[in-house]
Amino acid sequence: MLKTKEKPDNTGAKLFNTNEIIQDGLEEELDSYTRSAVSKIRFSLVIKPAIISFVALIISFFLDVASVPFLGKITIKLAQSLFPGWVPPTETFEPYTFWWLVLIAYAFFVFVAYITYSKLKIEIIRTPASETIDRLIQAATSIIDSIATALPLIGAAILLISIRLGEEVFLGISVPFEIKALILLAIGKLFEPVLDQLGVEFQSVVNHVKDIRDKYFSRIQVENSRNLMKQLNRGGAGISSPQMSVEVMTKYNDLVEHTVRLSDVMLKNFTSIQNIMEKLNTSQQISSDKIQQLNLLATSITQASNSLTDERTLVGLKHLEAIVVKK
Numbered sequence: 001m002l003k004t005k006e007k008p009d010n011t012g013a014k015l016f017n018t019n020e021i022i023q024d025g026l027e028e029e030l031d032s033y034t035r036s037a038v039s040k041i042r043f044s045l046v047i048k049p050a051i052i053s054f055v056a057l058i059i060s061f062f063l064d065v066a067s068v069p070f071l072g073k074i075t076i077k078l079a080q081s082l083f084p085g086w087v088p089p090t091e092t093f094e095p096y097t098f099w100w101l102v103l104i105a106y107a108f109f110v111f112v113a114y115i116t117y118s119k120l121k122i123e124i125i126r127t128p129a130s131e132t133i134d135r136l137i138q139a140a141t142s143i144i145d146s147i148a149t150a151l152p153l154i155g156a157a158i159l160l161i162s163i164r165l166g167e168e169v170f171l172g173i174s175v176p177f178e179i180k181a182l183i184l185l186a187i188g189k190l191f192e193p194v195l196d197q198l199g200v201e202f203q204s205v206v207n208h209v210k211d212i213r214d215k216y217f218s219r220i221q222v223e224n225s226r227n228l229m230k231q232l233n234r235g236g237a238g239i240s241s242p243q244m245s246v247e248v249m250t251k252y253n254d255l256v257e258h259t260v261r262l263s264d265v266m267l268k269n270f271t272s273i274q275n276i277m278e279k280l281n282t283s284q285q286i287s288s289d290k291i292q293q294l295n296l297l298a299t300s301i302t303q304a305s306n307s308l309t310d311e312r313t314l315v316g317l318k319h320l321e322a323i324v325v326k327k
Helices: 011-040 051-060 074-082 099-126 130-165 167-190 192-238 246-282 288-308 311-326
Strands: none
Touching: 011 099, 011 192, 051 099, 051 167, 099 130, 099 167, 099 192, 130 167, 130 192, 167 192
């Protein structure tokens, strides 16, 4: 008798090809969406959160002991308008003007925000992840906060030194510089919402990419199960084998359907675990004191549970129970 050659089962290969096709479609769709969404984010979105810091910049021109361009001695004019009978003291020297210090610092803050915006556009297209956004936003915030905090400290040091050098140095250089440095500190704090707004806009893109990836993962599981079912049904219809009865096929179909439902549950669990890990990464670390307190609490609980197994303790509890019952 001639032996017929069995046709190789191509189910695994077909499923693998299907996965590759779906995976390629996923990457193409994610790349297309990310580029389109990032290109729609304009740097002009920082105008609204920057209004408060810009108003503080305008106010800084009116807080100066020296003469301001186009405004003159604005502080003396304001004092005369508030107190008509006030006579300004005679000045033997002219203080240095530091109106330009706040203006240059504010321009630098805007430049840092624009550099951060440009880096976010490049990095999010390359790797859309929340960690990338947090890293770049924190770096920009640190630069702005460092400059805004360092200048008042430098001004305080100059102020202390100038006390010994005389009134001219003290009132001519140290006081005007410290005034502008303190205003700059306030502007730096008011500028932080600009960076926060950039983080929110790019985070929305990352969240949508994550949702698309989760949906595709679920789709891959469902498509694999359906293709496997089709292949098994075709094989069962074309081959009359006593080992593949109707009952066996029914049980196998139920098993595949159960696998599909289990895949959905696994996807939900995986998403939940990932969210928990992100929260743990962003949360504060547990200090050594708290760990020591937890260890002491665990030791106390262990000793209490061990004491319950002691015969003398059990006898004492029985006597106490007898007394309570008699009462």
